[in-house]
Amino acid sequence: MSSHAAPTGFQQQGQRLCHRDDVAEGEARGFGPLEGSKRKVIVVRRNGALHAWLDACPHYSTGTPMAWKTDAYLNGERTHLTCHSHHALFEMDTGQCILGPCLGQSLTRIEIAVGEAGDVFVVAPCEGGVA
Amino acid sequence: MNIVGPDYLVFGVDDLADAIEYLTAWGLKPVDVTDRGGLFETLDGTGVIIRHKSDPSLPPPLPTSNMLRQQVYGVRSAADLDAIEAELGKDRRVTRLSNGSIEVKDDHGFELKFQVTIRRELDMPAEKINAPGAPAQRKPNEIGVWEEMPALPRTLSHVVLFVPDIEIATNFYCSRLGFVITDVLKGAGPFLRPKANDDHHTLFFIRTPDYMKGCEHLAFHMGGPTELMVAGTRFVKKGYQSFWGPGRHKFGSNWFWYFNSPLGCHFEYDADMDKHDDSWVAREAPMGAESSQIVLFEMREKWAPGGPPPGAKG
Ligand code: FES
Ligand SMILES: [Fe+2]
Numbered sequence: 001m002s003s004h005a006a007p008t009g010f011q012q013q014g015q016r017l018c019h020r021d022d023v024a025e026g027e028a029r030g031f032g033p034l035e036g037s038k039r040k041v042i043v044v045r046r047n048g049a050l051h052a053w054l055d056a057c058p059h060y061s062t063g064t065p066m067a068w069k070t071d072a073y074l075n076g077e078r079t080h081l082t083c084h085s086h087h088a089l090f091e092m093d094t095g096q097c098i099l100g101p102c103l104g105q106s107l108t109r110i111e112i113a114v115g116e117a118g119d120v121f122v123v124a125p126c127e128g129g130v131a
Numbered sequence: 132m133n134i135v136g137p138d139y140l141v142f143g144v145d146d147l148a149d150a151i152e153y154l155t156a157w158g159l160k161p162v163d164v165t166d167r168g169g170l171f172e173t174l175d176g177t178g179v180i181i182r183h184k185s186d187p188s189l190p191p192p193l194p195t196s197n198m199l200r201q202q203v204y205g206v207r208s209a210a211d212l213d214a215i216e217a218e219l220g221k222d223r224r225v226t227r228l229s230n231g232s233i234e235v236k237d238d239h240g241f242e243l244k245f246q247v248t249i250r251r252e253l254d255m256p257a258e259k260i261n262a263p264g265a266p267a268q269r270k271p272n273e274i275g276v277w278e279e280m281p282a283l284p285r286t287l288s289h290v291v292l293f294v295p296d297i298e299i300a301t302n303f304y305c306s307r308l309g310f311v312i313t314d315v316l317k318g319a320g321p322f323l324r325p326k327a328n329d330d331h332h333t334l335f336f337i338r339t340p341d342y343m344k345g346c347e348h349l350a351f352h353m354g355g356p357t358e359l360m361v362a363g364t365r366f367v368k369k370g371y372q373s374f375w376g377p378g379r380h381k382f383g384s385n386w387f388w389y390f391n392s393p394l395g396c397h398f399e400y401d402a403d404m405d406k407h408d409d410s411w412v413a414r415e416a417p418m419g420a421e422s423s424q425i426v427l428f429e430m431r432e433k434w435a436p437g438g439p440p441p442g443a444k445g
Contacts, residue, residue: 068153068391070370076145076393085374086293086343087196087395100196101343 012122017041020050020118028073028081028092030055034122039063041110042073043120044081046092050120052110053090057083059101063108081107132214132309133207134325135248136333137287138177139170140349141201142394143184143192149393150181156369157351157398158283158362173351176251177205177287181394190234190242197345198395201234202241202290205248207327215245218307238303239294239344253285258355258402275357282362284351288401289332291347293339297321300336310334313407314382318418322382324407331383331405348389348397352404356386359402363388367430378427382414387424 017031023045030040040055055073056063067073068084075082080089080098088100095107113123144150147168155161159171159178167186172178182189182200190201206212212233216225219235226234232246259268259275269275294300297320304310310323313331320336337347353359360377367373374397376388385404389397416422 064374065372065391067372068149068393069372072149072393076149084372084391084393084395085397086345086347087198089196101339103342 012036013124015122017052017112017120017122018043020114020120023050026078029071030067030073039065041122042066042081043112044073044092049093050112050114051093051095052112052120052122053081053095054108054110056108057085057088057102058097058105058107059083059086059088132218132325133211133327134245134308134310135205135207135250136177136325136328136330137202137290137349138205138246138249139180139201139203140199140287140290140346141180141182141189141203142198143186143189143200144168144181144198144394145184146393147181147183153371153393154179154181156366156371173284173286174255175253175286176249179287179349179394193240193345195342195344196395197293197343199346200242201244203244203246204325205250206245207248209247212245212247215308238299239292239296241292250286255285255354258357276361280358280361282353282358282365284362284400285354286352288330288350288352288399288404289334290349291335291337293343293345293347294320294336295339295341295344297336297338304334311409312413313411314413315415316382316418316422317415321413329406329408331385331407346396348399350387350399350401353386353400353402356402359386359388359400362400363390364430366390373430376427377430378424381422381425382416 012034015034023029023043025045028042028044030042032040034041042053042055044051055065057066064085066083073081075089081092082089086101088097088102090097090107095109097103097105111123112120114120151164154171159173162170162172168181168183170178170180192200209231212231216233219225223235232244234244237243261267261269301321304323309326312321313324315321320338322332323334324330324332353362363377372391374389374391377386379386383404386402387399389399392398
């Protein structure tokens, strides 16, 4: 386990987010919020791989919700995760902001794992991510 | 220069269907809207015009991710357009369109248009309240709220811009166009009202780095705080995302509720803003949570207490 500040609380580890089939290629959906957190978790599928991000735009230190409507996390071209406060664009697979107010900042990654039945769980943050 | 306030804000969006859905749900009325976009009106005719960002009829975009393309200001008469043209023509290009309106850029590169205002005069009651010690505003048997009560935006109220240089922005709007500073949030910027509007503000600036330049939010006047909260509650129930509020600002005294949008900026319902005249002396306060609101709430799911505890005999 990493010694870095964990983006998720201890009590959130093991909580179920969704089933892997709930999120199709190029789509993003919000789940939760997890117990002990105010923010949802965005699950996105990019080039086959699932990534999960805290629904908290880094523009303001408290982090603010990014969709304009339930599950509407992408820009019009559906190429980037988007904060619909001031139109910051984030890469789906790295969480890096590439345009807008949070330029150079990044979304908070939630480490996930997929169980045997296809359920997607939050796991402890670990160095280098999970396979 | 009798500038009344914003008639329209024009946006170049990346998904027209999303924007059309959003603006309709917000309570605006589509006027001649096609799959190329169009105008969405408030009750007095002011509103929002959307086009696809690639539409060649749009003014050029800002060099940021912001989708605002033009702010269209209404003035009282053609003489005011002549006065603006004469003043701004001193140091920049002013384009006169065939319908008499004029187009010009401000000192930060925001596209502006001035036209004889299209605002229709409204004749509707404000929210009425009853309080001990004051004459009742609602007659006997006149009820205050009901499930289907109307709660529609009455007029486009104000625009808030992210600008890199407050001094340049203030100079342009005050010295060149006759806006007046009503109050200042130090660290953010000033609230401005144009000469022909007594609202506390139709324009506010927030200082930001250059790469954020654009529209932070636009706001719509509602008939009162109840209409604001009813409209916001209906909006959240349809799945739209609250950003800040409901609450009540200190400067301007207006109630507020901000929402995210697919137009790349916030949309605000506002209500019951202060009015000012030229005898008002601008106040100053440091920007912060305390100075920006007197109260702040967050919506929660409807709930009601019952009588006895669950399962009680009786
Ligand atoms: S709050 Fe997300 S871009 Fe400003
Ligand atoms: Fe506002």
